[in-house]
Amino acid sequence: MKFWIAALFLCNSGFWSCKSQSYSELEEARRNGELRKACSKHGHPVQPERRVNSTARLIELRKIMDSELILATTAVQAYLITSSDEHQSTDVDEYDKRWQYISGFSGSYANIIVTQKKAALWTDGRFHLQADEQIDCNWLLFREGHRHIPTMSEWLKNEFPNATRLGLDPKLVSQHMWNYIGHELKETKIELVALNVSLIDVIWPSNERQQRRYKEAFLLDEEYTGKNYYTKINETRTELLNHGADAMVVTALDEIAWLLNIRGRDVPNSPYVRSYVILDMEHIYLYVNNSQIPQTVRNQLHYDSKIHRSDTVILKDYDQIWSDLGTLSQLYKKILIPSHCVYNYGASHAIYQHIFEDRRMLRQSPIIYLKAIKNEVEIKWMLQTNIIDAAAVCDCFAYINKKVRRGERLFESHLVTYLNQDRYTQNHSLGNSFTTRVGFASNGAFPKYEPTTNTDKQIFKNSTLVLDSGGQYYGGTTEVTRTLHFGEPTDEMKEAYTRVLIGLIQLSTLTFPSNMRMAVADAMARASLWEVGLDYLHETGHGVGSFLGVQESPIKVHFNSEVSAQQTFKPGYFLSVGPGYYRDGVFGVRLENMLQVIEKPWLERTTHSYYGFKTITFVPFEPNLIKFSLLSAQQKKWLNNYNEQIRHLVGEELKKRSRMEGFYWMMDKTQYIPENHSNIMLNTPYLIILLNVVSIALNYV
The missing domain is CATH 3.40.350.10 (Creatinase/prolidase N-terminal domain)
Known part of the structure; x- marks a missing residue:
């Protein structure tokens, strides 16, 4: 039903020609990668502002694929491009963004196959909307996470029922991917060809490509x-x-x-x-x-x-x-x-x-x-670093709030600048742990949206504002996401925000046996949204390093992930947990805290040890967006305790730095919440979900 509503929206917006288009036909278009915004074969729909024309680049690439002189081997009929560098990194230098050059897609995860007639891009739920906006109509878009989406191997089998050669750069493809694709294609006549040259490097003009960074270690x-x-x-x-x-x-x-x-x-x-x-x-x-x-x-x-x-x-x-x-x-x-x-x-x-x-x-x-298990020194610094970072975020939010109240013109890009500057001024800061993301109104419905010249929205008081940012400090790495509203939010916005907050609290307060799989915890974060038929397409949590990567293995929290169903939490792990809700084209909500996995030795009554989480992010939530009637007394109590920690820990830091505007903003957002007279959804549904998933996880062992 949700897909049908979305499809109708595309029709009414002129993005898709829907004369005689049935639901099954639209589903088929999605499976085939052909469900694309503003790519109708009828008329001339207006192209999204962020869209990149890739026609000339694809023509050049296809010429190289056919050139035995440049390849130093027989021509290849298909070419694979990943979003990694030679070290298989998830965050790469601008010099290594080959997938972005050929497609225009700037998200951090993509796999691409280009043939002589087609170009196809696969990405996950974090980037579905962004990819559809950025890649032009030369491209098929395969939205991973939806049902019946073909894998690259399945698509290749369909495109090339007879013999063909798939070229790739062996330095940019992991052995894991090589083995996986090779296994999937073993019953076919599709040959994997390790080329001695990167074809994107051949066609990418040096004057259009940033130089490699070589900074002193x-x-x-x-x-x-x-x-x-x-x-x-x-x-x-x-x-x-x-x-x-x-x-x-x-x-x-x-x-x-x-x-x-x-x-x-x-x-x-x-x-x-x-x-x-x-x-x-x-x-x-x-x-x-x-x-x-x-x-x-x-x-x-x-x-x-x-x-x-x-x-x-x-x-x-x-x-x-x-x-x-x-x-x-x-x-x-x-x-x-x-x-x-x-x-x-x-x-x-x-x-x-x-x-x-x-x-x-x-x-x-x-x-x-x-490295995933932090030692006592790293744990101490991770806590201290998050307090310092929270002070910077609170001070920035106070500054933004003041400007909005004064009626000053404020754009998403301004907020990125303010937040980055506040973070850089902190002691032992080396800047951001990822590119700061600020999305207002419909831009907030893109989970990984970053403002650009063409999409930079002015901030008003009529919708939500999602801010996702993090810092790199000598003592640790941080990540925090908050959703703000400077006016009177709608009931829909309040309910969405509150259900996301409930999910964050439910997961943060979970006590669990040591052999519980990570996938189980995800149910707690999503239960409040699932209860009303909502969900989000990205993972709920991932590991965070100590002055290392903001996305660290082996921690991944997702109920539908094979990896998450195999991994367990260990004391000393740190993770970022961020449930969300995204209404396409309207608004978004996301809340993200960092948690530390801790032992609970007083609960050792069986063969299992018991663990829990300790919250180490200390940035207030937006009370104007909370529908308090949905919160249980226990959830309100947690929120009051959390606010008390913020007042104590971050308040001292703000006063020490003489950031009194940030201090007073923080104090206003952390006022006491009455804990009685709750007419909440009972906790029973959550308890039932938890008991069921724990039972499944224990049987898995």
Whole structure:
């Protein structure tokens, strides 16, 4: 029914020609990737302002696909493009955004296949609306998460029932993806072809492409890490021996940053140095642009030691990894090659191919699990960092509120600037952990919307404003999302906001056995929305690093994820939890806090330990948007306790920094809420849901 209503909206808006279009025909168009905004074959509908004309670029790419001279092999009939760099990162340098150059889509996740006749893009629920706005009518859009959407392999089988060649860049495709696609296509005559050249690099003019970033690296002091790099090296070596390996190639930038306590700015918003590491029981080889490593860092890594020690980091040129892999791997019995784990896609196919076949051991990187559990020092700083960050956010929100009340002209982009500036002024801040997102009214219905020159809306008092931002500090990484309203919200907005808030509270207060799967927790966040037939298409939560990535493995909270059904929470994990509601074309609501997984030893009465969550984000909610009649007495009590923490912790920080406007705004938003006379939906539905999903999870073990 929801899809039919959406389809009618597209028809009435002139985005789709609906003369004689039935519901089944529209469903078929969605499955085929042809349900596109403003791509009707009848008339000339107005194109969205953000749409990018890709015609010339696709023509150039198809010429290269057919050029045996450039390919140095037989022509390919299809070409695969991912949204990763050579390290399979989820956040990449502008230089590496090849998928954006060819398609115009700027979201952080996409897989693309271009053939001589068609161009197809796959993305998930975070970016469905954004992709439809940005890619032009040359493209098919496959909305992952909906039913009956074909995978890339299924689509290829349908397009090429006979023999064909699928080209790809082996450095930009993970071994996991190579294996998966290869398995899906094994009964066909579709051949995977690892090309020696990136076709997008060939057609992308250098004057239109940003240069690679090469920022100077620095070491993060033990004051923040709690462990020196040698201790981490020894822990990793122990894990390798437990796996039966005597060496490992480390390809993920966040893992290298954690392992060596080294940080940099080679990737926007993430403190990474572009590098590889080969680690064995006696040596640490760091492959990096040597000019980025100052003498102070070399000294701390014992690079200039006259006598080689097992903690000496041997610096090598970044590209030398390709010759050394074959040479060094001959010295080992087994070398661990990282495989897929949640947001870590593992080593590239190129890395895999450069290691002798009988020496390969494809396993999840042990570093993922070592760095996910924060030590006492990191936990202390994660808490302190979130307090500092909350002060910046409160001060910014107060400033915005004042300008709106005065009737000043204010646009989404202004809010991005204000919030970024406030965060940069904080102690030990290195800026944002991701690009700040501010969406007013209909723009707020895009889960990952970022203001652009063409879409920048003025802020008024008649709709919701969604602000999603985070910071990078020496002591930790933060993320917070709040939804504001400067006027009188509608009842629909209040109900949506309150149900999202209830979901956040329900998950945050959950107590659970140690063997509960992550997928189970998601039901608590969505239950209030499910109760009235609503939902959102993105995950509810993900891991957060300690001055590392804002999206960290192995933590993913989603009820319909195979990964989430396998992973369990551990004390010391930190995660960001952000339920939402998005009414296409009208408004959006999202609320996001960071949580710490803690033990509850006083509940150990059986063979299971019990865990819970501790909230470490301290930014007020918007009382003007809360429909208090929907809250139970327990939920109101939680909210009052939360507000009291904010007044105490953030209030002190704001006063210390003499940010009194932020202080008074914060005090106004955290006033006491009467806890009695609730006519809530009873807690029974939530209890039933929890009991059912816990039962399923326990049976899964």
